[in-house]
Amino acid sequence: MAIGRQSNLTSPKFAEKKRKRFFGILILLCFSVAVIIGSAAYISRLEIFLIQTIKVEGNAVIASDDIKAIAQEKLAGYYLWFFPKNFVGLYSNRSIREAILAKWLRIDSAEVSLSGLTKGQNELLIKVSERKPAYLWC
Numbered sequence: 001m002a003i004g005r006q007s008n009l010t011s012p013k014f015a016e017k018k019r020k021r022f023f024g025i026l027i028l029l030c031f032s033v034a035v036i037i038g039s040a041a042y043i044s045r046l047e048i049f050l051i052q053t054i055k056v057e058g059n060a061v062i063a064s065d066d067i068k069a070i071a072q073e074k075l076a077g078y079y080l081w082f083f084p085k086n087f088v089g090l091y092s093n094r095s096i097r098e099a100i101l102a103k104w105l106r107i108d109s110a111e112v113s114l115s116g117l118t119k120g121q122n123e124l125l126i127k128v129s130e131r132k133p134a135y136l137w138c
Contacts, residue, residue, distance in 0.1 A: 041082040044090070051075060051086040051114070054124045061130060062104055070099050071112075071124060088114060088122050096126070106130050 056064040074096045075086040093112035100110045111127040
């Protein structure tokens with residue numbers, strides 16, 4: 001046998017058997033991935049894993065309902081049409097915090113966290129601190 005040449009010892013039956021095995025493994029792999037993604041999507045939509053309430057603390061001038069509306073807007077919808085944005089494992093606390101800070105310049109800092117996970121009451125807790133007036137403009 002010459003170096004660099006493919007062997008001619010493979011029969012057409014063996015090649016067909018090898019091709020069928022490859023496509024069988026490929027179909028099994030695709031099915032397995034679909035089952036894993038489907039199971040993850042199902043679990044992420046269960047009520048016990050979704051953020052149910054939003055609580056705002058530390059605000060004095062800005063209404064809690066306005067801050068809640070921003071958070072609800074960021075939690076609405078789905079990632080990749082399967083996974084809800086209000087799933088406790090996928091919610092984006094950075095986007096909520098940045099949206100609140102961008103909307104109101106009066107807010108000095110905002111902290112977004114989850115509370116009540118062990119009780120089954122998934123609550124989004126938003127702690128804000130507003131800037132204090134230092135001078136009076138006449």
